[in-house]
Amino acid sequence: MKRFRRHGQESQRERIKQELYGFNKTVEHGFPHQPSALGFSPSLQLLAIGTRSGAIKLYGGPGVEFMGLHDENAAVTQVHFLPHQVELVTLLDDNSLHMWTLRAHHGVSELLEIGRFTLTGPPGAPPSVTCVTAVLAHSSGDLLLLGTEGGHVFVVKVPGFRELEERNISLEKVTNSVPEEYGGRRILEHVESLQENPVNQRQVLIGYGRGLMVIWDLDSQSAIKHIPATQQLESVWWTEDGGHVLSSHSDGSYCRWKVAGDDPQSEQEKSEVPYGHFPCKAISKIIQLPTEQGPPFLFLSGGMPRASYGDRHCISVIHSKTHVALDFTSRIIDFFVIRDGPGHTGEPSALVVLVEEELVVIDLQTEGWPVIQTPYLVPLHCSAITCSHHVSAIPLKLWERVLSAGALQNTHYSKKPWPMTGGQNLAPDPPQRDLLLTGHEDGTVRFWDASGVCLYPMYKLSTAGVFLTDSDPNDNLNQGTEGEWPPFRKVGCFDPYSDDPRLGIQKIHLCKYSGYLTVAGTAGQILVLELNDEAAEQTVEATVADLLQGQEGFRWKGHTRLEVREEPVTFPPGFQPFALVQCQPPAVVTALTLHSEWKLVTFGTSHGFGLYDYQQKNNVLVRCTLNPSDQLAMEGPLSRVKSIKKSLRQSFRRIRRSRVSLRKHHVNNAAKLQQANARLEAELAEMELAPVQRKIEPRSPDDSFTGLVRTLYFADTFLSDSSHNTPSLWAGTNGGSVFAYQLRLPPVECRGEDPVTAHPAKEIQLMHRAPVVGILVLDGHGSPLPEPLEVAHDLARSPDMQGSHSLLVISEEQFKVFTLPKVSAKMKLKLTAIDGSRVRRVGVAWFGSNRTDDYGESGLTVLTNQGDLHVVSLPGVKLQVQYPCIRREDVSGIASCVFTKHGQGFYLISPSEFERFSLSARCVVEPRSLVEVPSQTPSATLPRALPDGASVERRNSTRDGVAVLQEIQKSLEVDQTTFLENGTSALARGKVLSNGD
């Protein structure tokens, strides 16, 4: 009987688990790592990016995103949309072609691979015969022309990939139709370019690597004209009227050829080397577009003088008298131009450039050609991400203030709406306003709107202004001087250099109710900032916290403290620093917590921890946790291994400085630095793997870094007796120690004068000595204590102070619950002893049921060093579910993971991309969008000029991203009480919550 009943309970629990938990990787935020190809469909208004790892990503209007992954682990080299279709073709570097389509399923489009194809040559032919170098998706929508390395053009019927052998254009057919006098029958080399005549779709231009171009008639199967260029061909553009062909060449020249008329040989009208005199690099792509009245727009990529500017990544835009060389931050992958008008044949409106590290969109219709801020594909890594912090359910007031502070920073952006408008975003509005804060190596903190599918930049805070750094004034090489040639203009924001690595942000804590923010960095600096809507001049006073507390025999071998500016500094509206603590020794801050109600900040390093009163601006407590025998902790943040990296970094910086002085651009070094770093990292990984044996010994108190403070926690709980709750501070170390201090706060009326005091109350040494990664106090109901000010803002139920509280100590190896105030063990969950995994990240989350709105549970979200996600129940500390999430080899991905309070999370899948995942069955943010087939079929004669039925997709086209966000907020004002920790309020929304734009 008993067994049966128990079985029933278990199955009921299983059902509840299914209602609470569900694992999904939903969307990738940021910029794709190592993009390798760009495609654009004017009719769908979608852009496609292929990557070196074989991913294909489609983006339309904000929120419209699709992602696919090729099974082959090969780089995507070309992406072509079939004109006026929802299909696209990708070419991989293993020479395979893949057909993808957007298929509607339950009202939402999905990106699916529907076919693959590899050219097969005649038996015995060398592989070069079928190695595809050029692809033309013919405007008829059912033909694909494939030019190959062997010089042949194969014709394939799509979407089924059926070879039309009789229509192939072999090299022999072409050479026979070209007059013999042309170069004495030189080898034509590979097919470099295939272009369709804009006014006659039966004519195709074949450009060969050696320079010759042939206009081929698909109906008569013969060459009707040839263009006798002699320079190595890079790209070809057929002007819109069909009358001219532009060719660009490897020597930095471009030529214009007249192709109208009956003469079988075209005449060269013009040949120019735009950055001439000295040898130039190749012009890799050329586009010319007409304007209604006046001269056309000409776009050229590359062509820079080889010796002096060969390392720049430039696109030159020439229109009438205006000539600008847009100078990008990294290698140009590809670019295209968006045109106005229903048929996308009007004025050029925006230039879209994909470079290796970012996507840049230039507004061509506003004076000065400003940049349009991208609502997605943002380069998260413009300076390397060093930490992240997520805050759920931001109050509207704070949200608006952050937005307006951010708006003042973005005045240099174009006011034009985002020009990419494809698809319909069907996702419901996000249930709440969520902020993701990323700390960066250059000392900036960036605020992102993480409510929905688009990770939208809101505001950027720089902490560097507080300190004196050796930043080079020459670094401002932004604008070229008047009359400089080439006329460079720097665009893009990717800048991987940090002038002083000590500025790097390591920990962030934002109180969403009070607007107080604290950030801590690599050189032991802790800044407390408050949100101010006005610019203000302030002197930031520094307080030193001596964490060694007289421990002798130590000599800090790491970096020095940052020097603080003594004169007042003007801070722009936004978060402005008003207090600074500097740890001594200036080791990296490893733990940081803010209590805005008590006006206290606590911080920890590898030497100890401190408590700072930011109202009175003094230290309340400084505690050394250093083991006297731990010399390694004094070595400084850069161990021997890392110092190689440091010296590399420094040497690259030196190179860069010297280049800067030569008025050269430094970005090429970025690639070099990254390469060197990658190589070094691979070597380090190998070094670590080399001793393939592991020592089996219990942890010892004499291990290194036992004193490193891993976690800090404030709680109002029963520390000394069970009848009076008092404020308390808890600290956990790497050596498995927990320190608890009882805090005495003066009454509010004398908070400014009377001192805050801290008294040691308890010390716990976990016998297994594993690092303590989390401390949590559970109230009488077993619920985690609410955040500071949460109850005061009526956003959480007050904690139960009647029943006895308990203390949950989470170490890397186990979860252990103790009673309070007398600390004795109550329950525990061993993780490492069972499966050998260790806790890397832990968070507290509220899981709502997806079946009923009024049921939910608190739980711990846990990420292990094996890359598995677990949910652990509270207060019973039982494993609930487990999902594999990150490869265990991806150490940086695991280290970057951050959890939200509602069972979601983010981790870096590359330096520039966050993967968003959800453990909650109720709370899922994922793209839901629909792309419809253009309704009208193209005409036979003027495909480019045809309006297509993309009106549905353009529904959102006039909406500016910021305006849209504001709309969301307004619509959400009523929803403030949604998603409370205690979950008592009902969520009157759908079960899948996704965002809209």
Next chain:
Amino acid sequence: TRPAQHKSGLLYSPECNRVSYKFSPVKSLFWSGEKGFHLLFLLSCVSEEVDYSSYGTHSLTRKKKAVVALRNDVNRKRPHIRIGMPQDFRPVSSIIDVDILPESHRRVRLYRHGSDKPLGFYIRDGTSVRVTPHGLEKVPGIFISRMVPGGLAESTGLLAVNDEVLEVNGIEVTGKTLDQVTDMMIANSHNLIVTVKPVNQRNNVVRASRISGSSGQSSDSSGSTGYPSLSTTAMATGADELESDEESDIVIESTPPPAPVEHPSPPTRPLSPSLNGLSHHGTLRESNDSLHKILSTMRTDPRHSLALPRGGVEEDGTVITL
């Protein structure tokens, strides 16, 4: 790891109706005479003068694990006899569960218990050969790669270089990485039970019940261990197993001065520790303001766990019968 050659004692256990032959002081062979033959090597590292009162218990239900307790002669002159858990018994490293394991396997319990000795071994990745119906199959495995001279593993002789590790505290290591197995072993290091397939199969125990069937050279034909697992108490169970919590944490409570505070004491004021259950120890001095110092004094005391507040004497899965 050879059995000692010289008999030096004989013990009889009336409750178990069991005879134990005792061999050399360093290595003892126990022989359970009731429910099948069961050989147990006891390897202890104490001095020769130790008076052995050793028992091998055995039960098929495996509720209680075989245990051998040694009386520490230092504490023999105790003035009174305590009823309850004897404090002068302690488990030592041993081979356990001989009756339920295949003859080619060995389950070893490494017990540090206050000893200063390191566990003293290293593990590595390797390849193991398994017999399958399709022939020999190479599978990845974890092996002992090195012994630290003078360490527990070496001095007890229970483990040897190139022994294959099959389980850690009852959890199979198949499919786990070297790092995972390392972490599991460290997490269980206070009471590490390793099941190995010794590289040297010559010294395998030969059970009477199986003598007719197979020789001592039994081969492991299945990839996984198909025999009963460790008893639950010996296993590293995840849930609240606090009644057998061997690893009591140390809690130092100090009473903050009564409020309101007139003169805020400097935050670094040394703790005046009132240690739970440790205060009677007398080894603590007032000057010990850091936990490190307290702990280092405690570490030198081999019986420190006896003085711990809770569960200190309740050893994991250990039952001591008098």
